[in-house]
Amino acid sequence: MAFRDFAPVSNEGVTIAELCQTHGLACLQGEQQTVIKQVSLDSQQVLPQGLFIALPGAKTHGIKYLAGALKLGATAVLTDPAGAEQAFEAGELPKDFVVLTHPQPRQIAGEVAAQIFSSPSQAVAVYGVTGTNGKTTTTYLLRAALGAKNNPQAQDQPLVETKQCGVIGTVAVEIGGAKIPSVRTSVEAPLLQQLLAYAKEKSVPQLAIEVSSHALELGRVNATKFKVVGFLNLQRDHLDFHGTMEDYFQAKAKLFTPKYATQGVVCIDDEWGQKLAKTSEIDVVTVAVEKVADWTAKNLQASEDHRGTHFELHGPQGQVVSALAPLPGNYNVENTAMAIVMAIAGGVEPQLAADAIAHSAQVPGRMQVAQGRTDTTPLVVVDYAHTTDALTGAIAALRDRTEGNMLVVFGATGERDRGKRADMGQTVCAHAEVALVTEDDPYDEDPAQIRKEVLAGCPNEPVSFKVAKELLATPDHTRESAVVLEIDGREKAIITALKLATPQDTVLLAGRGHETIQMVAGVPVHLDDNQVVVDYYASGEESHEC
Numbered sequence: 001m002a003f004r005d006f007a008p009v010s011n012e013g014v015t016i017a018e019l020c021q022t023h024g025l026a027c028l029q030g031e032q033q034t035v036i037k038q039v040s041l042d043s044q045q046v047l048p049q050g051l052f053i054a055l056p057g058a059k060t061h062g063i064k065y066l067a068g069a070l071k072l073g074a075t076a077v078l079t080d081p082a083g084a085e086q087a088f089e090a091g092e093l094p095k096d097f098v099v100l101t102h103p104q105p106r107q108i109a110g111e112v113a114a115q116i117f118s119s120p121s122q123a124v125a126v127y128g129v130t131g132t133n134g135k136t137t138t139t140y141l142l143r144a145a146l147g148a149k150n151n152p153q154a155q156d157q158p159l160v161e162t163k164q165c166g167v168i169g170t171v172a173v174e175i176g177g178a179k180i181p182s183v184r185t186s187v188e189a190p191l192l193q194q195l196l197a198y199a200k201e202k203s204v205p206q207l208a209i210e211v212s213s214h215a216l217e218l219g220r221v222n223a224t225k226f227k228v229v230g231f232l233n234l235q236r237d238h239l240d241f242h243g244t245m246e247d248y249f250q251a252k253a254k255l256f257t258p259k260y261a262t263q264g265v266v267c268i269d270d271e272w273g274q275k276l277a278k279t280s281e282i283d284v285v286t287v288a289v290e291k292v293a294d295w296t297a298k299n300l301q302a303s304e305d306h307r308g309t310h311f312e313l314h315g316p317q318g319q320v321v322s323a324l325a326p327l328p329g330n331y332n333v334e335n336t337a338m339a340i341v342m343a344i345a346g347g348v349e350p351q352l353a354a355d356a357i358a359h360s361a362q363v364p365g366r367m368q369v370a371q372g373r374t375d376t377t378p379l380v381v382v383d384y385a386h387t388t389d390a391l392t393g394a395i396a397a398l399r400d401r402t403e404g405n406m407l408v409v410f411g412a413t414g415e416r417d418r419g420k421r422a423d424m425g426q427t428v429c430a431h432a433e434v435a436l437v438t439e440d441d442p443y444d445e446d447p448a449q450i451r452k453e454v455l456a457g458c459p460n461e462p463v464s465f466k467v468a469k470e471l472l473a474t475p476d477h478t479r480e481s482a483v484v485l486e487i488d489g490r491e492k493a494i495i496t497a498l499k500l501a502t503p504q505d506t507v508l509l510a511g512r513g514h515e516t517i518q519m520v521a522g523v524p525v526h527l528d529d530n531q532v533v534v535d536y537y538a539s540g541e542e543s544h545e546c
């Protein structure tokens, strides 16, 4: 599937005259009565009767791809004056092709698309989740809560109707049973409007979407009216784009303004959430796990199967909701509480929302249990943690359900942030008992060199499988840093960890989460961490050699 397949087919569209009048566009060529029914700012996703919005970008100018858009049936282009000049200079524009200009086409792209698709966010209830960490997890939990229905067979196990709520985020776009892997967290504005219109056409009444700070800064959610917006947390990230934490916060805070929403839910466990709750321009209710809020999570207790955390959510009118965060870690209590309270704000009965989440499917690659703990197997968890903070958090989240050792399989991504590689090695060695240093996505970098840079942060020298096995067989409480193994090949590293682990241990496969394509020397290689584990236990351990 491509994003072109997620286009509505029944919308009436608008005329060029209507677009020009509403947005102050200059029409340099073409018929005013031409009807536009589709829109894209990617030349490769243009559809017949479509408007191609050709933007000037950091790398290139969209107008360079006009010929491709024409081949796919574009009826019109909207660009800046410089883009239009280039289009006319290149020649060969069909006579009836419409050329529109605006001094800042990115600023109006969302509004233009919303007009073409008849303001679809007024017909679909859109829930937006922002924050540095937890957006993906929370949108999936929220989807379960928003799709909750009473189950006549078992009142405490509600039916979860995933087709009642789509998701748009880092993992996938999933609407009404159709699914496509994502390229980024937040899609561009015209595509968002197209997806909302598609949801409307397919009678999908709700959408849970991740809203990145880039999206807010670059206008990707312009012209979207959210039913409820949620803020999770703010941690150091993306400062290359935002400059300072204050600017990063201000980008996120934009979502909590009447331009986008009227109801907000804010987690006040960190100082930024507290600041937002005080300064928000819209009404907000607060949630917290570590502080006291309108809705406060209390009495946290790890579930017996070690997969999640039971807690009570105490509400402003004395309500007590009995809840289960279906993923380990206190931060997943935060995500679960956020999802429940956003669903409540959207009109779902509190206990029903909590029950739906308790029975929801796993979130792809987010603290995903690939193998539960049994008498013969360790707990094996796949998580997207790929920063030092996230690694620390993920290891801590699993520690309280681990009697034995923590084994972590991880590597650093190639061609990105070389500075963090040694820190990752140091973090894992400080918090886990066994560090298996291997590949993440090396891209075009030499995997051995990346491993070397990660190993530079590990206090102990790498040892062989045999030596590691011997060392772990004799518990040494004076060992201050992890036993280290260096393993060429991630699949081999995962299997090595599974062979080393005892049933009391926990194995964390960190870094790649839901991803199934690993880029090695520029070549895509299929590798699904979760599947490697499933296949390993399905085929019997003995058949595998280290």
Ligand SMILES: CC(=O)N[C@H]1[C@@H](OP(=O)(O)OP(=O)(O)OC[C@H]2O[C@@H](n3ccc(=O)[nH]c3=O)[C@H](O)[C@@H]2O)O[C@H](CO)[C@@H](O)[C@@H]1O[C@H](C)C(=O)N[C@@H](C)C(=O)N[C@H](CCC(=O)O)C(=O)O
Pocket (backbone or CB within 6 Å): 041, 042, 043, 044, 054, 055, 056, 057, 058, 059, 060, 061, 062, 063, 065, 183, 184, 185, 186, 187, 188, 212, 213, 214, 215, 218
């Ligand atoms: C800063 C940023 O977000 N830039 C995005 C922006 O780039 P740009 O405007 O500079 O565009 P460009 O690449 O120069 O291309 C110019 C124009 O030509 C068009 N084009 C280009 C090629 C082609 O074949 N056809 C075509 O029409 C493009 O659609 C674009 O409109 O528009 C491009 C097209 O949509 C995006 O690919 C690009 O995302 C870059 C790759 C990116 O990595 N963005 C990240 C930082 C991002 O957005 N991340 C956030 C947060 C994630 C998180 O929270 O962790 C996210 O929401 O994913």
Ligand SMILES: Nc1ncnc2c1ncn2[C@@H]1O[C@H](COP(=O)(O)OP(=O)(O)OP(=O)(O)O)[C@@H](O)[C@H]1O
Pocket (backbone or CB within 6 Å): 131, 132, 133, 134, 135, 136, 137, 138, 170, 185, 210, 232, 233, 331, 332, 334, 335, 366, 367, 383, 384, 385, 386, 390, 391, 393, 394
């Ligand atoms: N509320 C939270 N606070 C801190 N860390 C979290 C929280 N929720 C999840 N994490 C950790 O952060 C990482 C990313 O989680 P998730 O994908 O849900 O967040 P995200 O905001 O969507 O991030 P990304 O856009 O990178 O996917 C995971 O490693 C997870 O263990």
